[in-house]
Amino acid sequence: MALSTLDSLRQQARNASQEDIDKLCNNVLEMMRTPERSGELNGMLRQLCFILQASEEEPFISTKLLVSLLSAVSPVGAKSNPRLCLLCQQIVSELLPCDGDCAKKIQPLDKGHVNKDHLPFHILQGEGFGCLDHSFSEAVRWLSTRGVDLDTQRKAFTFLVSLSMLHTKLASDKIVLKTSEQLSKWLVSASRYQAPNPYTKNPFRKDESNLVTEVDGTPSRNFFTVLNIGQYFTDDQFLNIYTFSLLYRWLYHNNINCGDGEDTDADSSKDRETPLSMLATDSPQSSPLRDGTPPSLASVDSPRRGTTPVSSLDSSDQFSSMISESPQKGSAQFSSIVGESPKRGSGQFSSLISESPRRGSGQFSSMTGDYSRRGSIQHLSMRIGTPDSHDKGRQSKVFGSLSSRTVDYCFRVLDQCERKPKVNADVELQIACLVEAVTVLDLICDLDEGHVPRVHQEVKRLYARVSSEAQYAPIVLQILQFFVNHSSAVVHDPGDTYLHYFRNVLGRNFHDPGVAFDTVRFILRNLETLCHTTKVLSSFFPNILKILAWHPRTFVSEFTEILPALMSPTTAMEVFHTVLDLPCVTAALEVIEKAKKIENLGQGSTGDAEPSNSVEAFQHSFYRPLFSFVTRYDSGHGDTIDKLSSLHNILSDMKAYPRVVVCSQTVPVLVRVWFSVVLEEVDVEFAGQLLPVMLERSSLLYAIPDFQNDIRRLLSENLVALLRKYPSIVNNQYQDISTFLMGTRNFSDREAIFSNLVWCVGELCSLHHDPSCTADLIAKYYETLEAMTYEVSGLLLSAEHRSEVSPKIVSVLISAIAKLSTRCQDLIPRAILCLTKVAKQHYNNAVDPEGSEALVSRAHELINLLKLPNFASVVLNPAADIDSGRWHRDNTALPIILRGTYRLLCPDSK
Structure with missing residues (x-):
């Protein structure tokens, strides 16, 4: 937009009246309902943002518009129209400032007449558009008041979780305790009986109260959880599901609040702003937006559960659309507070509830996109926000009985997941619930270490049950995260778990986007532990690098951080060869996948005939060891192979494959990182061994022209840097150097x-x-x-x-x-x-x-x-100090002598 246009908008904003604002709001609301007018909408939103910034008094914004603005701040909106998402986020920030000293108070509402139509306006804005600290008490009152409808209570809870994420200083211990007590009631006191059918009004039919069932179809004999199935649900059952959906978010952020709210608030604000700014400017210098793994999402559009996804925010700790109207009495629509935890493991629970015409018994299905079909993951946060251990006792008191009730609830979920589902689709629901339960238990043990012994026993039992099945890979990794955090408290060595996951589980599931993302995030968050207390990274780096080989567009920035941790004095050279051969790894993995499909079609191998393509070479007994080596699970089998040129030849038909080409473009980035570590850390002995390897590998590169040029340029640059740092190599490696030069x-x-x-x-x-x-x-x-x-x-x-x-x-x-x-x-x-x-x-x-x-x-x-x-x-x-010496200033310097000599010999010259 031209500068004059911006100045014009700002001038109009300063002179805008409430009538102008109302008219503009109506136009914005109308255009937000008309996607084809998005171009005009951006301009009007920018004008509204200027008005809010320039206005000395707080203007009135309609509730419907606020709802639409909040709904636009979501990953769905960010992907479809990032500029619109940014503008809406800026407007919401202007409407909801954190102002603890605001003089205006929210007018108390009549407890008996809470109008949920005006609830968003009062609870999120108040009369003064900014007294969010006073809104806490109102939200807690609506949360715990009897007779308040389901929508009001869920919106009040959503608001409390939102503010605990966005403004950590506002949640006092008293508010946290009172809210936690209410949540503990919702968790364990929900009815075990199904609600009556609201669509049947047969006076001759008796109203039978039927028990909800387990996933295997048997009647429930214990308290209600998210895994219980019913044809129709009561309000307290909806609140039970919704509480478990947001439980981790509530515990985690209020755990931080009790430790040091002020610093966390600042960090949280920074995390919120960066991704949206990147979306708006699309600047290459901006921090990349990461598609985080959201925690619990729950939605109710009808009395049964279904699979309709709901909008959620990314990992920048924003809050999602919290205000939605139920289409009919007895049903509700849940949205969620989402955001990636700065410390925890996967922590995702995703179950969506709607009516399914194919399932008469109303069984659950689940949303599994978080684990099997995640989008591009670009950048991962490394901020650690868990308070120190000396605060944990106080924090456990702040949450009251919620900690113990949560443990009981999660144990109940673990027991329910041992049942075989009546409907196969519910297996995915069980997996999501298991991951969420283990994540919450991990956090509970951080809050109160007294729970560690019994929780650890249950988690070990769970691991023994699920470790052998491939579909439970996300759970195994979350269990491993629990062991990393708490095994020292019970003197347990998780070495077998490390071995099983990074060798077997990762070796079979590296191509799965969810497993790849969770593994990379786990490594980044536990990088220090993995480096100093285990040999996992140096032992299984070939398996770990397969993640990048199969997802080359996704994890480049993450592997620039991980690669130095994969290097040790014994594996650095092997890492170097593996990185240079990474396009071959990608090509070999693609060939193996093709060969599996051919075998499934019943086509046999070519026997001993000379292969004509890479797939036939893989099926040939002579070339199979080359594929086995390049796709090996662990390290220590040798730096490289003598028949590397043969491997390049048989994979020549794969060099134009898109994934292989993209992988070859990532290798120079990793090679540059590898050399930066080597030039800083290694000694002259390793440098002497590296020189002949560099000379040899400069001719043994996969035949992609751009890839070869980039790698040779890096090798030539770092060859000079290496020899200048260790000049003695020129003397010690005469034979290798002279052989190359001849x-x-x-x-x-x-x-x-x-x-x-x-x-x-x-x-x-x-x-x-x-x-x-x-x-x-x-x-x-x-x-x-x-x-x-x-x-x-x-x-x-x-x-x-x-x-x-x-x-x-x-x-x-x-x-x-x-x-x-x-x-x-x-x-x-x-x-x-x-x-x-x-x-x-x-x-x-x-x-x-x-x-x-x-x-x-x-x-x-x-x-x-x-x-x-x-x-x-x-x-x-x-001399060696020619760059730092005073060669051009001393009278004895060579340039001075030469210049004086020239003037003596040629006196007529100037």
């Missing part, structure tokens, strides 16, 4: 690496850099470079080989020869002779006149310099 094909496709290595030899083979350097070593290197100079110079003159070599290589070679000769002056005559021959060869070269002219000029400069050995030694072998 290979005529090494400069045809690896010019940068060849040139940089020649420069390093000429620069670093000196007593200035390594006291152990000898005249014999200098002479050996000189002979090698001299022979290569003659050979390369001859190739440069040939039009047939002109494309294989460039004048730059010859220039670098003659410069290195001149440098080496000045350190062993017996070599100076040979160097002058060599330079003279090169100059004569290229004096009248018609193949490349411009390059030849530069070579001749460079050769004559070096010849003239070598004719003065003392000056040549100073010029071509400067």
Whole structure:
């Protein structure tokens, strides 16, 4: 938008009256109901935002518009229209400031006449649009007052959870305790009987009260939970489900509030603003928005449960649309407070409730998108917000009996999940409930360590039951998170759990987006523990890197943090090879998936015939070990394989596959991270082992041209950095370096690496850099470079080989020869002779006149310099501190001496 237009909007905002605001609000509300007018809507929302910012008095905004604005602040709205989502979020922020000293009080409503139509206006805004601290008491009163309808109570609870997330300072211990006591009642006191059918009005039919059933169809004999099934539900059963859905969010954020609310509020505000700002500006410098894993969602659109998804917010701790009207009496619509926990594990519970025409008994189904079909996960928060242990006793008192009631509820859910569902779709519901229950139990043990022993026993029993089944992978990881947090309290070693998950479970399920996301998040959140107390990362990094190989677009930024943790003194080299071969890993995994599909179709292997494609190669007994190695589960089987070129050849038909191409684009990022760690941490011994590996792998890369160019450029750059940090490698690795320099094909496709290595030899083979350097070593290197100079110079003159070599290589070679000769002056005559021959060869070269002219000029400069050995030694072998010394300021500096000498010899020159 032009600057003049913005100034015009701001001027109109300052002069706007309440009548103008009402008219604008009506237009906005109308346009929000008309998707095709989204262009006009953005402008009107921006104008409304300016009005709210410029107005000295709080304007009146209709309840319906506020509801629409709150509904727009959701991941669904962010993906469909991110700018609209940002504008709505800014308007809501203006309407709901945190103002604890606001003088205006909310007018108390008549307890007996709570109008739920006006509830959003009073509870979220108040008469003064800002007294949120006073709204707490009203919400608690509506939460606990008898006779208040279901919608009012759920909205009051949603509001309390919202403010505990957004404004942590406002929730006092008294409010938390009173709310927690009410929640504990909802958890364990819900009716076990189904509600009567509201659509049947048969006076001749007796009203029979039927018990709700378990997932296996048997009548319930215990208290009601989210896993009980009924054809129609009562209000207290709805509140029971809704409470469990938001229980983790309530416990976690009020746990932080009791510890240090002020700092957490600041952090929470920062988390809220960044993703929305990124959506609005779409700036590459902005922090990437992550699609977090939401906690509990529950929705009721009719007396039965179904699978209609509801909107939720992302991990920025925003609150979702909390206000919705029930379509009919006896039903309700639940939305949720969602946001990724800064510390916990998966913590997702997703069950949606609606009428299913195919299930007469009203059984549950579940939403499983959080685990099997998650979208792109871009950036993961690493903020840790759990208070210190000395606050936990006080925090457990603040929650009252809610902690123990929650444990009983979760144990009941664990027992119910042992039953075999009557309907197969309810297996997904059980999985979601198990993950949520273990997550809540983990948090409860953080609040009160007295629960750890008995909870730990139940979790171990659960692990023994589900660990062998592939579908329970999210639960196994959440159990592992529980063991990480609490095993030390009961002296339990979770090593077998680590081994089982990172080897077997991850090896079978790395392609699942949910398992991949949960695993990456688990590693990031427990990075210090995994590095210092276990060998999981260094032992199973091939399996972990399969996540990136299969999801290359999703986890690049996360693996830049994880990769250094995968490296140890014994595995760093193997990690290097694995990273370079990551496109091959992707290709091999794709081939294996194709081969499985072919086998399912009944097509056998090709036998001993030579394979014509990668799938046939996988089915061939000779090439199968190559696939087994590159897709291995754990480390320690060797750095790489001798037949790596054969693997590249049989996978050549996969190099244009989209996933393989994208994976190859991520490898340079990881290689850069790997070298940054190596150049900072390793010693000279490891660096000496690395040099021949770099030279060898520069020619053994998967045949994707852009990938090869990027990796070779990085290798050439880091080759110089490595040798400059450890100059002694030039002396110790003479055999490997000379072998590489004598290979005529090494400069045809690896010019940068060849040139940089020649420069390093000429620069670093000196007593200035390594006291152990000898005249014999200098002479050996000189002979090698001299022979290569003659050979390369001859190739440069040939039009047939002109494309294989460039004048730059010859220039670098003659410069290195001149440098080496000045350190062993017996070599100076040979160097002058060599330079003279090169100059004569290229004096009248018609193949490349411009390059030849530069070579001749460079050769004559070096010849003239070598004719003065003392000056040549100073010029071509400067001291190591030349960059930091006062070379251009001291009277004895070389530039000063040369300039004075020139003026003496040429007095007429200026």
